[in-house]
Amino acid sequence: LGLAQLHQIRGRVGRSTRRASAYFTFTRGKELSDIAARRLSAIREYTEFGSGFKIAMRDLEIRGAGSVLGAQQHGHMEAVGYDMYLQLLGEAVSEEKGEKSPVRQKECLIDMQVDAHIPEHYIDSLPQRLAIYRRIADIRSEEDAADVRDELRDRFGEIPRSVEGLMDISLLRNAAAAKGIYEIGQKGQTVILYVKELDTSMVLTLSGAMRARVSVADFGKKHIAVKMAENQQPLDTLREIFSYLTI
Numbered sequence: 001l002g003l004a005q006l007h008q009i010r011g012r013v014g015r016s017t018r019r020a021s022a023y024f025t026f027t028r029g030k031e032l033s034d035i036a037a038r039r040l041s042a043i044r045e046y047t048e049f050g051s052g053f054k055i056a057m058r059d060l061e062i063r064g065a066g067s068v069l070g071a072q073q074h075g076h077m078e079a080v081g082y083d084m085y086l087q088l089l090g091e092a093v094s095e096e097k098g099e100k101s102p103v104r105q106k107e108c109l110i111d112m113q114v115d116a117h118i119p120e121h122y123i124d125s126l127p128q129r130l131a132i133y134r135r136i137a138d139i140r141s142e143e144d145a146a147d148v149r150d151e152l153r154d155r156f157g158e159i160p161r162s163v164e165g166l167m168d169i170s171l172l173r174n175a176a177a178a179k180g181i182y183e184i185g186q187k188g189q190t191v192i193l194y195v196k197e198l199d200t201s202m203v204l205t206l207s208g209a210m211r212a213r214v215s216v217a218d219f220g221k222k223h224i225a226v227k228m229a230e231n232q233q234p235l236d237t238l239r240e241i242f243s244y245l246t247i
Helices: 003-011 034-045 052-063 082-096 126-137 142-156 161-178 200-213 234-245
Strands: 109-111 181-187 190-195 214-217 223-227
Touching: 003 034, 003 052, 109 161, 126 142, 126 161, 142 161, 161 181, 161 234, 190 234, 200 214, 200 223, 200 234
Parallel strands: 109 181
Antiparallel strands: 181 190, 190 223, 214 223
């Protein structure tokens, strides 16, 4: 059963003056899929009256947004990210209207072992979480980041480390794109900056500042590799790299 079906079935039980309970069962010993487990968790979580919208938003989060302009019902919003999904959707809508698609800004993909997300215990409303993800994705400068921090503290309290990490990632992603870096990855204790063309000044700057920690590959998928210092976290290494590149 889908999440909406579970919610509807539960809503048919205990009408009028009759009190009743709805039990959802599954075969003993059967291993539940991740999606099934998340559906049951959502049903347990949203039990109060008026939970329909929250259930629908959680279903969107679990299944993906679907193909809004087509017949496909299962989408990949989580796979491509909310910000990218909205960008692709906007381009598709413009194309259907016969309008010229806006020029896509240079972007940098960051794929690292970093704690960067908005915990549910910090913002329990899914629509609000998605709106804040969007606000953070739009950060382009330290001033933007400061505005978002002030808003978060006013509305939700002290900012968790994982949300700070998310804002740092947004800032660093834009700084990287401006330097011609299209992807940042991690292999073990090494941070890798992938570039279409190696910038000699960038290589010399990093080599001079970080010395033996820097290596370069000018073949295949061109990149600059930087070893993390002892006890250094990936995000700290990335901050250190861009502290030299922005001087």
